[in-house]
Amino acid sequence: xxxxxxxxxxxxxxxxxxxxxxxxxxxxxxxxxxxxxxxxxxxxxxxxxxxxxxxxxxxxxxxxxxxxxxxxxxxxxxxxxxxxxxxxxxxxxxxxxxxxxxxxxxxxxxxxxxxxxxxxxxxxxxxxxxxxxxxxxxxxxxxxxxxxxxxxxxxxxxxxxxxxxxxxxxxxxxxxxxxxxxxxxxxxxxxxxxx
Amino acid sequence: xxxxxxxxxxxxxxxxxxxxxxxxxxxxxxxxxxxxxxxxxxxxxxxxxxxxxxxxxxxxxxxxxxxxxxxxxxxxxxxxxxxxxxxxxxxxxxxxxxxxxxxxxxxxxxxxxxxxxxxxxxxxxxxxxxxxxxxxxxxxxxxxxxxxxxxxxxxxxxxx
Numbered sequence: 001x002x003x004x005x006x007x008x009x010x011x012x013x014x015x016x017x018x019x020x021x022x023x024x025x026x027x028x029x030x031x032x033x034x035x036x037x038x039x040x041x042x043x044x045x046x047x048x049x050x051x052x053x054x055x056x057x058x059x060x061x062x063x064x065x066x067x068x069x070x071x072x073x074x075x076x077x078x079x080x081x082x083x084x085x086x087x088x089x090x091x092x093x094x095x096x097x098x099x100x101x102x103x104x105x106x107x108x109x110x111x112x113x114x115x116x117x118x119x120x121x122x123x124x125x126x127x128x129x130x131x132x133x134x135x136x137x138x139x140x141x142x143x144x145x146x147x148x149x150x151x152x153x154x155x156x157x158x159x160x161x162x163x164x165x166x167x168x169x170x171x172x173x174x175x176x177x178x179x180x181x182x183x184x185x186x187x188x189x190x191x192x193x194x195x
Numbered sequence: 196x197x198x199x200x201x202x203x204x205x206x207x208x209x210x211x212x213x214x215x216x217x218x219x220x221x222x223x224x225x226x227x228x229x230x231x232x233x234x235x236x237x238x239x240x241x242x243x244x245x246x247x248x249x250x251x252x253x254x255x256x257x258x259x260x261x262x263x264x265x266x267x268x269x270x271x272x273x274x275x276x277x278x279x280x281x282x283x284x285x286x287x288x289x290x291x292x293x294x295x296x297x298x299x300x301x302x303x304x305x306x307x308x309x310x311x312x313x314x315x316x317x318x319x320x321x322x323x324x325x326x327x328x329x330x331x332x333x334x335x336x337x338x339x340x341x342x343x344x345x346x347x348x349x350x351x352x353x354x355x
Contacts (some may be wrong), residue, residue, distance in 0.1 A: 047256075057256060061249075067344055
């Protein structure tokens, strides 16, 4: 749920990166954090285990500039991808304005991809959202790996509604900002529709 | 359609005033009002040295996790939380099921005093929040700026 502050002239939106364990959600945020000017970002917070697996969420506040005199602030969150953290994932989806689904391109992660996508859809439904109506983009990460599945197959399995999708190599930044820009645009377009 | 919560000048002033009175009367270091999704809405006291954005996000995460525990235990919610540190203590209460009121205090105050003052402030905040939600839903506060946003405005954000 976006929060609009007419007094301080700010629009605040929440974007959640979702996907199976080790698909690169945190890496997306880390890359954005490293490549953003200090004045445009806040502190990145990672609630992770000792082995750097996300335990609850990562959080990165980002300012994208002004629209008609309003500062646009995006709060980026990741969910923990591991299957048994489902209760935490549900909490993080509360109040979401836009979703990035990060898929893992590797053949052996296909089942985990599908399971995570179904989990996203059902968890959103539980919160009263419909994935088909929410600003939503798909990112296929790890495109540089030799066991990456061809794009057409990934699209067929993970993007049946043909939302905007992007190939990515998150540690190198390939596709990371394209994905973020696409979902941010959709969120702002949706805000306009709702006004 | 995205549900929006909109803060207008009038309600912000009222919330700020409630925060300032609570800050003063409870001898607190700082008072924060945060929406349940982690956006900071208002504050009073020594907030310059605080990372309010991060505090808001983590507090909302904490409240959400506590709410999850409550529902597992068949409780409606745990309306308050208190964390005691060596120098700073952190008192959290959920107001009108919608926003979170945080009071940070040190040895100059006490849990009893904070609880007492929070109770009074909570009642006042509920009233302001109800007005705010009604205004957000009806769009009665002022004409929305968003209907005028063009595709170019959105594209220009990303021209870097």
